[in-house]
Amino acid sequence: MKGLEENFAWQKRMIWKWLGALLLFPVQMLYLVVKAAVCLVLPPRLRDLSRDNVLVTGGGRGIGRHLAREFARRGARKVGDITILVNNAAVVHGKSLMDSDDDALLKSQHINTLGQFWTTKAFLPRMLELQNGHIVCLNSVLALSAIPGAIDYCTSKASSFAFMESLTLGLLDCPGVNATTVLPFHTSTEMFQGMRIRFPSLFPPLKPETVARRTVEAVQMNQAFLLLPWTMHVLVILKSILPQAALEEIHKFSGSYTCMNTFKGRTQS
Amino acid sequence: MKGLEENFAWQKRMIWKWLGALLLFPVQMLYLVVKAAVCLVLPPRLRDLSRDNVLVTGGGRGIGRHLAREFARRGARKVGDITILVNNAAVVHGKSLMDSDDDALLKSQHINTLGQFWTTKAFLPRMLELQNGHIVCLNSVLALSAIPGAIDYCTSKASSFAFMESLTLGLLDCPGVNATTVLPFHTSTEMFQGMRIRFPSLFPPLKPETVARRTVEAVQMNQAFLLLPWTMHVLVILKSILPQAALEEIHKFSGSYTCMNTFKGRTQS
Numbered sequence: 001m002k003g004l005e006e007n008f009a010w011q012k013r014m015i016w017k018w019l020g021a022l023l024l025f026p027v028q029m030l031y032l033v034v035k036a037a038v039c040l041v042l043p044p045r046l047r048d049l050s051r052d053n054v055l056v057t058g059g060g061r062g063i064g065r066h067l068a069r070e071f072a073r074r075g076a077r078k079v080g081d082i083t084i085l086v087n088n089a090a091v092v093h094g095k096s097l098m099d100s101d102d103d104a105l106l107k108s109q110h111i112n113t114l115g116q117f118w119t120t121k122a123f124l125p126r127m128l129e130l131q132n133g134h135i136v137c138l139n140s141v142l143a144l145s146a147i148p149g150a151i152d153y154c155t156s157k158a159s160s161f162a163f164m165e166s167l168t169l170g171l172l173d174c175p176g177v178n179a180t181t182v183l184p185f186h187t188s189t190e191m192f193q194g195m196r197i198r199f200p201s202l203f204p205p206l207k208p209e210t211v212a213r214r215t216v217e218a219v220q221m222n223q224a225f226l227l228l229p230w231t232m233h234v235l236v237i238l239k240s241i242l243p244q245a246a247l248e249e250i251h252k253f254s255g256s257y258t259c260m261n262t263f264k265g266r267t268q269s
Numbered sequence: 270m271k272g273l274e275e276n277f278a279w280q281k282r283m284i285w286k287w288l289g290a291l292l293l294f295p296v297q298m299l300y301l302v303v304k305a306a307v308c309l310v311l312p313p314r315l316r317d318l319s320r321d322n323v324l325v326t327g328g329g330r331g332i333g334r335h336l337a338r339e340f341a342r343r344g345a346r347k348v349g350d351i352t353i354l355v356n357n358a359a360v361v362h363g364k365s366l367m368d369s370d371d372d373a374l375l376k377s378q379h380i381n382t383l384g385q386f387w388t389t390k391a392f393l394p395r396m397l398e399l400q401n402g403h404i405v406c407l408n409s410v411l412a413l414s415a416i417p418g419a420i421d422y423c424t425s426k427a428s429s430f431a432f433m434e435s436l437t438l439g440l441l442d443c444p445g446v447n448a449t450t451v452l453p454f455h456t457s458t459e460m461f462q463g464m465r466i467r468f469p470s471l472f473p474p475l476k477p478e479t480v481a482r483r484t485v486e487a488v489q490m491n492q493a494f495l496l497l498p499w500t501m502h503v504l505v506i507l508k509s510i511l512p513q514a515a516l517e518e519i520h521k522f523s524g525s526y527t528c529m530n531t532f533k534g535r536t537q538s
Contacts, residue, residue, distance in 0.1 A: 021522070025518075025522055028518055029511070029515050029518070029519075032511075032512060032514045032515040032518060033511065033512060033515060035512075035514070036512030036513075036514060036515070096435075096439050097386070097389065097390065097393070097432075097435070097436060097439065098390070098393065098394065098397075102386075102387075102390075105383075105386055106383070109378065109382070109383065109428075113378070113424065113428070114374075114375070114378065117366070117371075117374055118371075120366065121366065121367070121371075124366070124367065125367065128367075143431070145434070146431040146432075146434035146435040146438070147435060147438065148435050148436070148438045148439030150435075151432065151435045151436070151439075154431045154432075154434070154435050155382065155428045155429075155431045155432045155435070156428065157431070158427045158428050158430065158431030159378075159382070159424045159425065159427050159428035159431075160424075161427065162412070162415040162423045162424045162426070162427030162428075163366075163415075163420065163423075163424045165414070165415035165423070166365075166366070166415040166416060166417050166419075166420045166423050166424070167366060167417070167420070168513075169415070169416065169417045169517065169520055170365050170366065170417030170420075172517060172521075224513045225513060236509045237506075237509045237510060239509070240505045240506045240508070240509035240510075241506060241509075242298070242301075242302065243301060243302060243304075243305030244305075244437075244493045244494060245301045245304065245305060246298050246301040246302060246305070248438065248441060249294075249297055249298070249301060250298075251438055252441075253290070253294055
């Protein structure tokens with residue numbers, strides 16, 4: 001009899017604990033939303049980069065070159081244990097599925113997604129040991145909303161975004177090591193030369209130096225995800241609530257459906 | 270002078286056209302939202318499958334086996350030109366980045382993502398020729414929200430989701446050929462054996478036969494994207510509006526953060 005009673009008391013305690021957690025949860029959510037809103041208006045505290053060593057993949061041109069400069073300008077170095085890894089290298093083939101050849105599809109997956117697996121696996125263990133590190137990923141808004149004319153790029157960037165989401169959650173347990181994912185809109189680099197959108201005055205292309213500056217600031221503020229420009233948040237919210245037929249009309253109307261028809265890409269290598 | 274005037278008149282016409290499109294657009298959006306809401310309550314018109322030939326990859330067990338049965342039960346055949354391709358084959362390794370070995374990461378990408386590129390490239394051209402075809406993808410809600418304990422699965426499913434998004438938009442121009450992507454929540458198959466969530470009474474695992482039935486119905490209704498169960502829409506909307514800190518709490522609270530700690534997976538092959 002005593003065993004039964006104890007079991008009953010234990011079940012009662014568990015139910016109360018469960019209910020408590022369930023009731024506390026909305027309060028916690030509200031607190032976190034208000035806190036995030038307050039942080040948006042307060043001046044941010046920026047991390048000092050003078051003791052960091054940075055590795056930027058694809059640092060020779062485009063956003064990567066500006067990233068290397070921006071990190072250097074703010075005091076980061078390039079020798080010793082890597083404490084900031086910037087996965088920036090990427091290619092784009094810019095064709096639809098039936099127009100893409102198999103090699104091009106594979107190459108984008110290998111450079112844009114798998115490359116990031118290997119660099120992160122190479123440098124993360126030492127960061128975890130030092131309890132000091134930051135993994136940065138230059139991604140794209142196309143990871144969140146794929147278009148037909150660049151199936152290689154959209155699929156590999158979506159994969160890389162999920163990689164960073166998974167990593168960001170996994171690092172919650174690891175003190176001193178964090179991750180930042182940057183999702184810029186169309187940037188005026190050679191990589192996307194010839195891409196044309198319908199309302200360039202509403203959505204002008206970003207400058208690579210702006211993307212670089214905002215990325216380094218996001219690292220210094222330890223921000224996990226950064227959409228550039230902020231108006232992209234509106235598109236993400238619309239995407240989560242509108243029916244498919246409406247999303248298709250938005251794609252047609254905004255020109256994202258046909259923006260790659262005039263795509264030229266890098267003309268020099 | 271005449272050239273200048275003509276140019277000015279042309280510019281004026283363009284501005285009016287641009288303004289017209291911009292004003293018409295909200296009306297069009299409203300119409301499409303209302304139409305989608307009405308379609309939700311009306312009984313759907315189901316496509317007759319008796320003249321279709323279906324190919325289901327990974328049809329030997331789990332959801333795939335039930336899919337093959339469900340298509341057969343509704344009259345679809347398995348000989349002749351393939352008019353319905355179901356990309357269902359997938360593997361899961363179920364480990365975090367640092368616990369995954371390189372081969373396992375590569376294998377998941379090859380089967381879950383690249384495999385779909387190749388099967389689709391093989392069968393789509395004939396469907397386009399016949400103006401009759403349907404590409405189906407069995408995806409996962411994990412494509413939309415990655416967790417730390419299954420980095421191989423989340424990244425490859427996210428990539429596969431972007432593939433289907435890109436394909437779905439690309440097929441808008443192609444009469445008679447369509448695509449359906451199904452994103453089920455945790456399904457009680459051997460593949461995810463041992464996965465444990467915190468509130469199984471709130472979010473019970475799906476039965477594979479339910480996923481199969483809803484998938485075939487979605488094909489018959491020509492529905493582009495299907496989230497199972499529908500409550501997953503709430504999570505997608507929350508994900509688009511909540512700050513990162515709140516999302517992290519949701520992951521911890523719901524147990525999705527640690528659900529793979531007890532993961533066993535397929536014990537027989």
